[in-house]
Amino acid sequence: MTDAVPSNPLVSIQNLTVRFHSGARPVDAVNGVDLNISRGEVVALIGESGSGKSVTLRSLMRLHPSKSTRIGGQITVDGIDVMRLGGRALADYRGAIAAMIFQEPLTALDPVYTLGDQIVEAIRRHESISIADARKRALDLFERVRIPSPERRLAAYPHEMSGGMRQRAMIALALACRPKLLLADEPTTALDATVQIQVLLLLRELQRELGLAVVFVTHDLGAAVEVADRIAVMYAGRIVEEGSTRDVIRAPAHPYTLALLQSRAEGSMARGQRLQTIPGSPPDLSRLPPGCAFADRCPLADVTCRSTQPPRVVVAPEHASRCLRSHELLSKAP
């Protein structure tokens, strides 16, 4: 915690912990996440399934069922203490301050209302404005997200549109109440390659125009590099590395990030050559080891790694890693 924290971040997450009690043994999905996001900044949360990236994102919206979930720590968004919100105040916060888009728009959108009606309803829940004005704003939004023949599309039901158009419509819905923070949970994963790049470029453009802060959750490093200013890599419920996109991609300071970059079937990788793999599989979140959770799969791990939880080490300005041997890793890098 020694590097300069932005003086007034839009989002401040401090020591977030999330534990699910639904199964036989409690599952520790998030184990102490600290993250600050400035206004107008795009942060990508990267990780594999079970790394806690989506759980962290959903905590920002308070989407976890309160019965089976124990959340600890502090979340502040635009001066609002998100953990204390409830009832009407929580509903006011969702959509107007922070809005979310999901991987599968067909399940996120309501199938029995037209898209226009859903957007108008969202706007009128938050603002006292006439139906005609709300409809006008919905039309503006559809034009903004580049939906062809927007007027006709406002009257369409979700199932009548293609995947790419539905994702655009969901972005329009999320932006309807002019939020300051957009939370995106794998928004392009289910899309085809040519449509994926369209949606990524659209998100980047809207973010610039509207000055939005975006948290972009993905398992796809390529998509993260296309949109993010900063990347935070998650593993077993912790942020193990955090830095500017350039630093994290060019000079990874955590062995897990390095392994992720090396296991990709692309870049300079010659065809037929073996891919470098990460041995083993991610740890069981219901019985995490006392030390570094990656130690069992890490080529650099020693006895200390297995017994102590590595602290956050700042390796360069705005670039931090939770690894006891990150300096060693960086000095070896070409």
Added chain:
Amino acid sequence: MDAYLSRPGSAAPLLEIRGLVKHFPLTAPIGAKRPVVRAVDGIDFRVFAGETLGVVGESGCGKSTTARLLMNLISPTAGEIIFDGFQVGSSQMPMKTFRRQVQMVFQDSYASLNPRLTIEDSVAFGPQVHGTPAREALARAHDLLARVGLEPGRFAGRYPHELSGGQRQRVNIARALALQPRVVILDEAVSALDKSVEAQVLNLLLDLKAEFGLTYIFISHDLHVVRYVSDRVMVMYLGEVVEVGPAEQLFESPRHPYTQALTQSMPSMDPDHRTEHVPLAGDPPNPIDPPTGCRFHPRCPQAAPVCSQKAPSLAGPHPADAVSCLMHAPGSGHPLAAVTANGTRS
């Protein structure tokens, strides 16, 4: 090992597909004409012994339908499949013989396993159906499980829900190999896996291919992975093959405008040179009512008036290296095509 090798001395393809068509009829009011989804609309291709043919394209282009047609999981509307010189379904190559030579691995590792069978039973099931004694089938299942990295002592008696996604996909691969097939169709077989697990499974697939002399048809929407594993790549668009060629050539110098757009859509992985322009606008059109002429012309940046009237056909130096575009068809009338049939193209 001889059983694995294709007939020696022949340059003939192991698998040849001619004029394959699959139309799915839709419901319509009584009396009205029933519309059809043209999922696969007349494709020809060849697969040579020992190669990996990658198949790419966006959703709805017919790549998975093609895979299911090859396995005869659905019956084709028209077309024929020739395996090892014999027409599939004929007396020399009955369906049951063909099926044990061609096996498939699906995307959803959980849905493709019987939840009530232990994984050793799942892997041994196919050989038993084809007449292998139970004891022998089980022994072979244990060998295969060991080969795909699942130690039989620990894993053989487990049920699918007790395994991770990557482990389940290894079981599916072992099961596909249990009948000692010559061709394995991998339909998005690694797409649902995490990157680090995907790399493990890809390495396994490459090892198995070398060890058993397999031929792969590798279907994926992930162009990076296809480029990495394939010898040749076939690009599909709206039920048709638009380009086919050696993998490196196809990714380095794509000829069809759609292939060009696909390769440009791959994320750059370079924070200093991000993609700035959308390579291809719009969504793939509806396969119920595909555009006239070239099916790609409404989205094609180089489309000329002739493209909406005249359908191109797949042509090139070799049937295994061809493109379906009027720009590459001499005398087609496209401004960028060579004027005469014997002229060189620009």
